[in-house]
Amino acid sequence: MVLDFYFDFASGYSYFAARRIEWLAAANGATVRWHPVLLPALTEVTKVLPSPLVPSKWRYVSRDTARTAQEEAIPFNPSSAFPQMLVAPGRAMLWIRAAHGEQAAVSFARTCFQAYYADGVDIADKAVLLGIAEAQGIDGAAFLAGLEDPSIKAQFKQGNEEALAQGVFGVPFVLADGEPFWGYDRFPQLERWLAAARRAA
Amino acid sequence: MVLDFYFDFASGYSYFAARRIEWLAAANGATVRWHPVLLPALTEVTKVLPSPLVPSKWRYVSRDTARTAQEEAIPFNPSSAFPQMLVAPGRAMLWIRAAHGEQAAVSFARTCFQAYYADGVDIADKAVLLGIAEAQGIDGAAFLAGLEDPSIKAQFKQGNEEALAQGVFGVPFVLADGEPFWGYDRFPQLERWLAAARRAA
Numbered sequence: 001m002v003l004d005f006y007f008d009f010a011s012g013y014s015y016f017a018a019r020r021i022e023w024l025a026a027a028n029g030a031t032v033r034w035h036p037v038l039l040p041a042l043t044e045v046t047k048v049l050p051s052p053l054v055p056s057k058w059r060y061v062s063r064d065t066a067r068t069a070q071e072e073a074i075p076f077n078p079s080s081a082f083p084q085m086l087v088a089p090g091r092a093m094l095w096i097r098a099a100h101g102e103q104a105a106v107s108f109a110r111t112c113f114q115a116y117y118a119d120g121v122d123i124a125d126k127a128v129l130l131g132i133a134e135a136q137g138i139d140g141a142a143f144l145a146g147l148e149d150p151s152i153k154a155q156f157k158q159g160n161e162e163a164l165a166q167g168v169f170g171v172p173f174v175l176a177d178g179e180p181f182w183g184y185d186r187f188p189q190l191e192r193w194l195a196a197a198r199r200a201a
Numbered sequence: 202m203v204l205d206f207y208f209d210f211a212s213g214y215s216y217f218a219a220r221r222i223e224w225l226a227a228a229n230g231a232t233v234r235w236h237p238v239l240l241p242a243l244t245e246v247t248k249v250l251p252s253p254l255v256p257s258k259w260r261y262v263s264r265d266t267a268r269t270a271q272e273e274a275i276p277f278n279p280s281s282a283f284p285q286m287l288v289a290p291g292r293a294m295l296w297i298r299a300a301h302g303e304q305a306a307v308s309f310a311r312t313c314f315q316a317y318y319a320d321g322v323d324i325a326d327k328a329v330l331l332g333i334a335e336a337q338g339i340d341g342a343a344f345l346a347g348l349e350d351p352s353i354k355a356q357f358k359q360g361n362e363e364a365l366a367q368g369v370f371g372v373p374f375v376l377a378d379g380e381p382f383w384g385y386d387r388f389p390q391l392e393r394w395l396a397a398a399r400r401a402a
Contacts, residue, residue, distance in 0.1 A: 045258070048247050048249035049247055056246060057370050060381050071390065071393070167260060169258050180261050182261055185387070186265075
């Protein structure tokens with residue numbers, strides 16, 4: 001069973017999902033493919049405004065994320081730069097995947113999420129991204145050059161197109177061998193789905 | 202504890218919520234105030250398109266509602282007229298509330314939901330609404346006149362404005378003494394919230 005996991009570093013619910021998905025997959029013998037996307041590119045199809053631009057919705061989302069974090073004991077202390085659009089972490093992840101493989105890319109993504117949402121660090125800052133990469137043993141000069149690599153930029157853009165083609169219109173979004181789950185609030189259902197698939201196998 | 206419950210008869214997730222909210226309230230010593238609204242009026246603030254107009258989202262919503270109904274053993278067999286905008290059932294509910302009180306209005310609303318989503322009957326059809334009302338002992342001629350009453354139409358419209366003023370931007374939406382819960386998927390959280398409030402009281 002493969003879980004295609006679509007997420008945006010800018011999304012708090014994606015952070016919740018990113019914390020949980022590897023454990024959920026491991027417990028059910030599934031593997032995760034991480035797909036960084038840009039939510040504003042996906043919401044072209046629904047036309048929904050970014051939540052921070054809708055006062056009543058943003059008040060709700062802020063309350064809801066805090067409440068969920070508290071209920072589930074998830075560290076949640078976002079950077080003061082939150083919310084903002086984030087492009088560099090996604091590109092960085094793709095470059096690391098190309099240069100150093102999947103495990104290094106996922107480790108980088110998880111550290112980015114923790115830095116931004118738990119430790120209050122701004123991951124729009126390339127110096128922060130550089131620090132995270134170097135702590136993984138990645139060469140800093142190559143990493144910074146990679147962030148500006150036109151083929152990486154194109155690949156990140158293309159990822160959004162591929163997500164849309166798969167029917168992904170929001171984040172976090174999981175396709176479990178094609179079965180779609182939208183939202184961190186669908187994770188309990190996803191977990192039951194995986195357990196049932198494992199029993200059936 | 203009062204639960205202000207905002208719903209649209211046109212929304213499948215509102216149906217799920219309407220089936221559950223009275224039990225959830227009763228089990229926790231809360232009372233429910235039912236507020237019929239028109240989702241397209243609320244989504245003016247988020248600009249999100251109606252889901253049926255976005256093919257990928259509607260495919261997802263269709264799959265998700267069916268899956269949730271199956272998991273929770275909720276009868277789900279919508280009318281062939283679904284999805285569509287529904288104005289008459291909301292107006293009818295408001296007229297019944299004014300003429301016959303809250304209990305009759307809620308009973309009417311629950312029967313409408315069941316007719317449309319479980320029994321496959323089109324509640325846009327005024328003959329169907331008439332039948333539901335008459336089965337409750339309501340005078341048919343007065344009911345049909347009530348549906349066209351300009352003050353009822355105005356009250357339905359005003360309900361959307363009041364919902365927006367309360368920060369409601371989607372359905373189903375519950376305010377539990379002001380604490381906001383958006384979506385049927387927040388009902389487990391709402392249930393835990395009510396239980397905690399009851400323990401604290």
